Amino acid sequence: MEDVIRSLGFLCLGSRLKRIGEQLQSDTQRVLDRLDVPVQSSQYPLLAALDRLGPLPVGELAQALGIAQPGVTRSVKLLAELGLVEVSQSNNDQRRRIVSLTRNGRRLVDAAKRDVWPRIEKAVADLCADLSGPLLDQLAAIEDGIAAAPIDRRVGKAVGAVQ
Amino acid sequence: MEDVIRSLGFLCLGSRLKRIGEQLQSDTQRVLDRLDVPVQSSQYPLLAALDRLGPLPVGELAQALGIAQPGVTRSVKLLAELGLVEVSQSNNDQRRRIVSLTRNGRRLVDAAKRDVWPRIEKAVADLCADLSGPLLDQLAAIEDGIAAAPIDRRVGKAVGAVQ
DNA sequence: TGCTGATTAATAACATGATATATAACAATG
DNA sequence: CATTGTTATATATCATGTTATTAATCAGCA
Structure with a gap:
């Protein structure tokens, strides 16, 4: 399945940065979830x-x-x-x-x-x-x-x- | 005023990408706002x-x-x-x-x-x-x-x- | 000194992402 | 062929960003 955001290049750069940022944040969240951090x-x-x-x-x-x-x-x-x-x-x-x-x-x-x-x-x-x-x-x-x-x-x- | 997200480098890369993405999107929105696009x-x-x-x-x-x-x-x-x-x-x-x-x-x-x-x-x-x-x-x-x-x-x- | 306008923060309402769960339809198996 | 598990979508709820507005306080000036 084609990744449309990626294919659209600079046109959707905003969406793409946001998406990558959210991904990084949720990955990081998983690190914190392993700890007792509230x-x-x-x-x-x-x-x-x-x-x-x-x-x-x-x-x-x-x-x-x-x-x-x-x-x-x-x-x-x-x-x-x-x-x-x-x-x-x-x-x-x-x-x-x-x-x-x-x-x-x-x-x-x-x-x-x-x-x-x-x-x-x-x-x-x-x-x-x-x-x-x-x-x-x-x-x-x-x-x-x-x-x-x-x-x-x-x-x-x-x-x-x-x- | 120091930009903390920027200062923190890779640690806050997710927040930063998200922030830039949102900025780009809202800028783009302003382009569309000038048109009749619903x-x-x-x-x-x-x-x-x-x-x-x-x-x-x-x-x-x-x-x-x-x-x-x-x-x-x-x-x-x-x-x-x-x-x-x-x-x-x-x-x-x-x-x-x-x-x-x-x-x-x-x-x-x-x-x-x-x-x-x-x-x-x-x-x-x-x-x-x-x-x-x-x-x-x-x-x-x-x-x-x-x-x-x-x-x-x-x-x-x-x-x-x-x- | 008292009004006016500016500034600070809170609130309301919305946008848009996520996860968890419910529901409906399909598929597979005894 | 009935039950059971899987898959596709919808819904509920939450997180966190936004803008617009309100309320409170400050500051400047007639």
């Missing part, structure tokens, strides 16, 4: 962001993760229910809600950094090791290219009605 | 599959698109309500429901193939033109690598409990 793989970037950058308000967290703010609000709520992060009001600005790791969250991140993340990183790096180009650099170039001029701008305005 | 960009792969492969039962359509069957069932229902595809019972096997393009669906695909898809493809190809490696080949290699041995298998079994 967190979906997709929540780790948020924890990693707090680990790297320290406590952050919701909006900046969204920016750091490159997702929209409501997504962060939802994840934070979930992780707070699990006792991994906590939210405190900012002193200067009552609108801002500062998210930080709890003691348990800290412990989870430290353990993951020590025991799990290096293995996952190595597995993914191996997967990409034989590629003919520097994938991460290329992805960065794509991201920069999109940021500079999104596809719809590149397509131009001269497309007439379709039906 | 279809989300994410539905085009299904229409393209029917165009390339002819009428297909739900399961084979899922396989051709590389997504799970319930996703196809849902999209087909949506596209059928829009009058772009229709469903007929298979003769040999009453379980199978064969999805095909309607006259309107055919017309939409033909118009898109003629007027829109080449432009989008070109825009995305341009975006990727300056990359230092053959991106599509690399993605194919990643997909093949995942299929051969998913990440969780590559990580190995020797990871202890995390907390």
Whole structure:
């Protein structure tokens, strides 16, 4: 059976990247499922962001993760229910809600950094090791290219009605 | 503000691919929004599959698109309500429901193939033109690598409990 | 000082992926 | 040929992204 997304090449690059990303995430999830970890793989970037950058308000967290703010609000709520992060009001600005790791969250991140993340990183790096180009650099170039001029701008305005 | 997903490299490759894919899709959506097209960009792969492969039962359509069957069932229902595809019972096997393009669906695909898809493809190809490696080949290699041995298998079994 | 506009986060509603399960039809076997 | 297992699809539920909107707070200015 022909893989249509693959056959369509650049036309469906978005769908294809998304599909590969979901595949990688669910594979990674299976790694975590073997452990006693109560967190979906997709929540780790948020924890990693707090680990790297320290406590952050919701909006900046969204920016750091490159997702929209409501997504962060939802994840934070979930992780707070699990006792991994906590939210405190900012002193200067009552609108801002500062998210930080709890003691348990800290412990989870430290353990993951020590025991799990290096293995996952190595597995993914191996997967990409034989590629003919520097994938991460290329992805960065794509991201920069999109940021500079999104596809719809590149397509131009001269497309007439379709039906 | 540091882009954490980007900084984490291979560890978050899945999240990153997904994020780039979603960005590309929503950019493409904006192209379509300028036209009179009543279809989300994410539905085009299904229409393209029917165009390339002819009428297909739900399961084979899922396989051709590389997504799970319930996703196809849902999209087909949506596209059928829009009058772009229709469903007929298979003769040999009453379980199978064969999805095909309607006259309107055919017309939409033909118009898109003629007027829109080449432009989008070109825009995305341009975006990727300056990359230092053959991106599509690399993605194919990643997909093949995942299929051969998913990440969780590559990580190995020797990871202890995390907390 | 009090109004106006901007900013922050929450909520609602939707899109679209997944898995798990139910139902209907087929196939195979005792 | 009836039962049993398999296969194809639909449905339910969840995860997680989006945009649009609302509510609360801040900041600036007449």
